[in-house]
Amino acid sequence: MATTTPPTRNGAPLRPAPDLDEVTKVARGIATAVAPDDGVTDTQAALLQAIASALTGIEVDYQDLEPMEPDELAKVLEGRDDDYRQRIVHHMVLGELVLRPLPPVVAARVARYAQALGIDDRFVRVARRYAQGAYGLAWMDLRRSGFTEHLEHTGTEQLHTRLGTDDPFVPAGADPELEARWAAFRELPAGTLGRGVWEMYDARGFALPGNAAGPTAFLAQHDFVHVIADYGTNLKGELEVFAFIGRADPDPKGFAWLATLVGLFETGYIEDTGFFERDVSEHNIQAVGMHHRIADGIRRGKGVSECYGTDLFAVDYHALAVRPVEEVREILSVPRKSVDAAASGSAGLFDRAGMSERQQQYADERSKREG
Amino acid sequence: MKNLNFAQMVSFRCDNPDAVVELAAGWDAMQATADIMGYIGSHVLVDRDNPGEYILVAEFGVVDPDVSAAEEAMRNNDRPETNEWAEKLAAIIEGEPSYRNFDELYRTG
Numbered sequence: 001m002a003t004t005t006p007p008t009r010n011g012a013p014l015r016p017a018p019d020l021d022e023v024t025k026v027a028r029g030i031a032t033a034v035a036p037d038d039g040v041t042d043t044q045a046a047l048l049q050a051i052a053s054a055l056t057g058i059e060v061d062y063q064d065l066e067p068m069e070p071d072e073l074a075k076v077l078e079g080r081d082d083d084y085r086q087r088i089v090h091h092m093v094l095g096e097l098v099l100r101p102l103p104p105v106v107a108a109r110v111a112r113y114a115q116a117l118g119i120d121d122r123f124v125r126v127a128r129r130y131a132q133g134a135y136g137l138a139w140m141d142l143r144r145s146g147f148t149e150h151l152e153h154t155g156t157e158q159l160h161t162r163l164g165t166d167d168p169f170v171p172a173g174a175d176p177e178l179e180a181r182w183a184a185f186r187e188l189p190a191g192t193l194g195r196g197v198w199e200m201y202d203a204r205g206f207a208l209p210g211n212a213a214g215p216t217a218f219l220a221q222h223d224f225v226h227v228i229a230d231y232g233t234n235l236k237g238e239l240e241v242f243a244f245i246g247r248a249d250p251d252p253k254g255f256a257w258l259a260t261l262v263g264l265f266e267t268g269y270i271e272d273t274g275f276f277e278r279d280v281s282e283h284n285i286q287a288v289g290m291h292h293r294i295a296d297g298i299r300r301g302k303g304v305s306e307c308y309g310t311d312l313f314a315v316d317y318h319a320l321a322v323r324p325v326e327e328v329r330e331i332l333s334v335p336r337k338s339v340d341a342a343a344s345g346s347a348g349l350f351d352r353a354g355m356s357e358r359q360q361q362y363a364d365e366r367s368k369r370e371g
Numbered sequence: 372m373k374n375l376n377f378a379q380m381v382s383f384r385c386d387n388p389d390a391v392v393e394l395a396a397g398w399d400a401m402q403a404t405a406d407i408m409g410y411i412g413s414h415v416l417v418d419r420d421n422p423g424e425y426i427l428v429a430e431f432g433v434v435d436p437d438v439s440a441a442e443e444a445m446r447n448n449d450r451p452e453t454n455e456w457a458e459k460l461a462a463i464i465e466g467e468p469s470y471r472n473f474d475e476l477y478r479t480g
Contacts, residue, residue, distance in 0.1 A: 104432075104433050104434060104435070104436050105436045107434075108434070108435055108436060125406065125408075128408055128434060129408070131434070132408065132409070132411060132432030132433055132434050133376070133411055133432045134410065134411040134412060134432060136399070136412050137399065137402060137403045137410070137411070137412060138403075140399065140400065140403035140404075141403045141404055144403065144404050145404065
């Protein structure tokens with residue numbers, strides 16, 4: 001009799017995909033947990049529905065679900081591991097983080113669901129702080145729990161900087177060697193990762209890492225991901241790239257990235273991170289098509305997490321800089337953008353629509369100057 | 372009745388405001404990464420007309436809809452780390468601090 005070996009990814013057995021019944025029941029639990037008094041909002045429903053669809057291929061109408069209590073949801077998920085249940089809790093947290101105001105009753109309810117699922121999660125606590133109005137403490141908590149502690153485990157060799165990285169977001173001064181290293185990417189052949197990231201900086205007039213006016217070497221890591229995942233650099237592109245990076249991290253703490261960007265660019269709970277400042281002139285999650293674009297970023301990140309299994313901030317992109325971007329995508333197992341995301345306006349890095357107004361203005365003025 | 376935020380005001384005299392600010396910042400850092408909820412934040416204010424006189428206003432909000440912010444503050448007062456903090460404050464101020472408790476009636480936006 002023939003035997004079969006379960007398929008594996010990244011050395012771990014593949015989880016069985018949830019069926020329609022499980023996806024619907026989980027959706028009921030999430031919707032019940034995050035619903036304000038008047039029921040789930042349009043933004044919550046659109047985002048959670050798009051995420052469920054992107055991750056499972058199953059459509060669920062979040063506006064039309066029967067309630068499900070915490071214990072019932074725990075029973076549905078009892079066969080799933082801690083990581084899976086924590087990701088479900090993160091979907092709940094995302095569902096509450098898009099609310100402003102965030103009613104304390106919702107934050108307390110999500111905490112009860114997390115407890116029933118056996119998940120002790122810092123982001124649940126962050127949401128509770130938002131709900132009580134403790135925005136300063138919430139950011140301190142998010143920064144410490146999501147970034148600083150995480151960086152302590154990531155290491156910094158891949159950054160190729162001699163500057164201290166005590167604070168990953170605040171430039172610690174100039175590092176001429178690092179700046180020269182980035183400037184040298186200009187000499188690489190077109191289509192390589194290094195040349196791509198240099199062109200991105202050049203087209204937008206960004207100061208290079210290592211320059212006192214440039215980003216920290218740590219933060220600059222995400223710029224390589226803009227090239228690899230082909231996301232723009234306006235606020236919507238940043239939301240996409242960090243939805244992708246956060247979910248690509250095998251450590252669920254990666255959710256801190258998306259949680260932070262939602263606070264910056266949708267609800268305004270966060271004022272200034274040191275790398276981005278609050279901008280809620282447009283509610284970017286509510287913008288047309290953004291629910292599909294964020295959901296697709298999460299789906300693509302999940303693919304990387306399962307196949308490549310390394311935090312994208314821990315990758316030595318300098319060692320990959322000479323390779324064609326397409327080859328780097330294969331190395332990192334980056335899935336292609338979905339049809340839904342593209343149809344919803346997900347712009348590429350070098351598309352004009354992928355630039356902010358200011359970046360477009362810079363490109364236009366430069367084009368005029370150079371004739 | 373609507374759940375109201377609560378504030379506790381501590382008045383004191385001191386000749387080392389930097390130490391008070393450091394103590395307040397340390398408290399925030401500790402609270403931010405602890406599972407203790409209720410505390411929102413604080414202000415340390417100096418009296419321009421009476422040099423050496425300060426107030427510290429600690430704010431508390433509703434975490435559990437069934438527990439008032441004032442009750443959250445009282446729970447916080449009962450915690451050992453709060454008593455330890457109060458002892459540190461007592462060590463850097465002159466004389467005894469005075470405490471007053473307030474329910475919030477209005478807040479801008």
